Amino acid sequence: MNEQTYEIRIYGIVQGVGFRPFIYNIAKSLHLKGHVYNTTEGVVIHANFSSSSSLDDFINRIKKKKPEAALIEEIQFDKAHYSPFTDFEIIKSKESEEKFQLISPDIATCKACIKDIGDPLQRRFDYAFTNCTNCGPRFTIINEMPYDRPKTTMSSFTMCPNCLHEYNDSNDRRFHAQPNACPACGPSLKLFNNKNEPIDTDDPLAECAKILKEGKIVAIKSLGGFQIAASAIEDHTVRMLRQKKKRPFKPFALMIKDMNCVKRFFHIDPIQEKCLLSSRAPILLLEKKLKGPLSKLVSGYNDHEGVMLPYTPLHHILFKYIDFPLVMTSANISEEPIISKNIDAFRKLQKVCDYFLTHNRKISSKYDDSLVRIFDGKEMLLRRARGYAPYPLKLKMRHQKKIVFGAGSNEKNTFCFLRQPYAIISQHIGDLENYESIDFYRETIHRYKKIFNIQDVDCIVYDLHPDYYSTKFAKEMPCELKLPLSHHKAHILSVIAENNIKDDLIGFSWDGTGMGEDGKIWGSEVFLVNRDLEFKRVAHLSEYSLPGGAASIERPYRMAISLLYDQYIRNNSSNKDSFPAFIYDRFPFFKEIISEQEIDLVSKQIKNGFNTPITTSMGRLFDGLSSLLDLTHIASYEGEAAVHLQMYASIDCIQKYKIKTFPLNNQILIDVNDLMSKIINDLHKGTDKRIISAKFHNTLSEMICDLSKIFRDHHHIENVALSGGVFQNTLILERSFSLLRQNGFNVYSNFKVPVNDGCVSLGQAFYGSRMLKKCMEGK
Ligand code: ZN
Ligand code: ZN
Ligand code: FE
Secondary structure, eight states, rough: OEEEEEEEEEEEEOSSSSSHHHHHHHHHHTTTOEEEEEEEEEEEEEEESSSHHHHHHHHHOOOOOOOOTOEEEEEEEEEEEOOOOSSEEEEOOOOOOOOOOOOOOOOOOOOHHHHHOOTTSTTTTTTTTTTTTTTBBBBGBBSSSSOOOOGGGTTTSOOHHHHHHHHHOOTTTTTTOOOOOOOTSSOOEEEETTTTTTTOOOOHHHHHHHHHHTTOOOOOOOSSSSEEESSOOOOHHHHHHHHHHTOOOSSEEEOOOHHHHHHHHOOOHHHHHHHSSTTTTTTTEEEOOOOOOOGGGGTTTEEEEEEEEOOOOHHHHHHOOSSOOOOEOOOOSSOOOOOOSSSHHHHTTTTTOSEEESSOOOOSSOOOOOOOETTTTEEEEEOOOTTTSSSOOOOOOOOOOOOEEOOOSSSSSEEEETTTTEEOOOOOOOOOHHHHHHHHHHHHHHHHHHHHHHOOSEEEEEOOTOOOHHHHHHHOOOOOOEEEEEEHHHHHHHHHHTTTSSSSSEEEEEEEEOOTTTTSSEEEEEEEEEETEEEEEEEEEEOEEOTTTHHHOHHHHHHHHHHHHHHHHHTTTTTOOOHHHHHHHOOTTHHHHOOOOHHHHHHHHHHHHOOEEOOSSSSHHHHHHHHHSOOSSSOOOOOOOHHHHHHHHTTTTTOOOOOOEEETTTTEEOOOHHHHHHHHHHHTHHHHHOHHHHHHHHHHHHHHHHHHHHHHHOOOOOEEEEGGGGGGOHHHHHHHHHHHHHTTTEEEEEEOOSSSGGGGGHHHHHHHHHHHHHHHOOO
């Protein structure tokens, strides 16, 4: 029997999660000789095996017993030159010249640490900053790489002898746990009132719980920023929070004590349960149970609610004293990024919060809670931040040293650095429409360049829209190859990248608004895309007006008026009625919503085209219909009108409208006017609005399937990609998936990045990477 040395390479989240001690312990238990070390890209093991079965056994144990927070993407092994090892050791990390290292996201508190903080005999009993190699802050405390304590925001705390001993002991769960801390040496909590006066208490968390029970609103400093906490069962508390935060309808996320409590309030299946309990611990969208003590004001007419479990020791300890759900929402002012500094919290939230629970560990980067839904048996990210970013997406591309930057969209911005095969997508940045968000964007780009050791960028891809901050920023970055790319193509490209689609496909890019290549505002685009990423725009809605541009996004009733204007021109050719009379006569409720003067103004805008872009937006059609059905006339948050429309749809209805299409410039146009006249006809017949909403939804899903069939017949394409904010609508998403599958299509969408504009940067960077390759090959 010949002993053979093997090199085993493990890729994934395998650093900062206790992986090397884990390998060490397995190797020791199997009496293996060799060593393990970190490299820039993962963990490498050299060890001697006497048979292939002992190698298999070792690898199986690694896969089966891996540390909770570790994520193994791939294990490769090869025979290596024989080394006569005499023991098994953890040896020093080896850096490759690029120093490109994957960084772990923050990890929810592990079971062992939950036990520690619950045990009165442990020195970390009730200690809010307990962590170990399997859990705790990572990305949010890193100032610089490599990930060592002096380069984190823990550098200002000196470990006590007990903590240091754990840190140096390879058998300890806290071996090399960089944020290791205890009450004697680590960060501590303080409670303040909203006059910034400290509250005299030995136990800020117990006091905080008491205050919350009294119905007060508390700002709590969490992992990636402040959260606003309040009782979710008291109407008056939630109402007060809504008033103070000037957030009338947008649903609040909930934090709930444990899984048993979650089950009391929500329907939950095993996949959802696993997702909530995972070390990423995202906010998960769950269906509400009809009866329950939860305040209706938390999420209003939504049948789903965003739910998370406690994910830091601080939250766990707080819920020792509280058994009811808490509203736990990111602390920010309107659309600004989450607040992460104590001083900003006091300054900006003084009028919103009654108390402030803060601590003295700095947050290096703002980091929102991630938002997830389970669809098609998988996690579908809707906001990607805590627990996910900045861990990259590993694309199926060959390794290449060139670096591409995707600047991202304007709304729900993320940016992306792509160095094949890794796409490093930033955490959710937000809407680049205020100073704070823009600052966060710039600062985070700078930070990513530093921690991922990115100096020069070889290619930059940015949105066609000249006024987007991301576009302006990209244009100013030094780089030889800069490529503009339309928003809607970027959406489809992100699906191709994420799903590694190699064949031609039909792409449905349906959302609110984005700049099209003809200077108009696109939003219902259907493309054929070939392997060389060449796009052909083959279908979309017929064009209509967006009177007042951005003004009509906030005011869906303007979209209704715009859609009605075309009906007016059609049905009232002799102009017997004035336009306002036409509207008030048929839709009396509009008298309360829009004045005669404004109707006149809107119609003039449409006629003259003044500040009135032409659009093919699908999102705005939802808005207009929502207003026409007297649901949402003014949107207090982005997408509100469409959400309301979806929630209103009668699920059992399978009827649909017959779509009229017409050809124009080799494209299929879907006749919006015809669809509207059918809907209005239904309304006048007294059809239940729930049926109308359902018919509208069904029509769109059927349209996706029907168009796909037409293009398959002509071009033999079997793959369909769905991307854009419209596909956040579960009715459309579910029905489109099932119809397309029933008809034999392969259906793809965004799961690992948001299907909304959060995916745009990935699509951009992927495009740049492919174009760069073409350039280099001299094509
Ligand atoms: Zn732990
Ligand atoms: Zn200590
Ligand atoms: Fe979009």
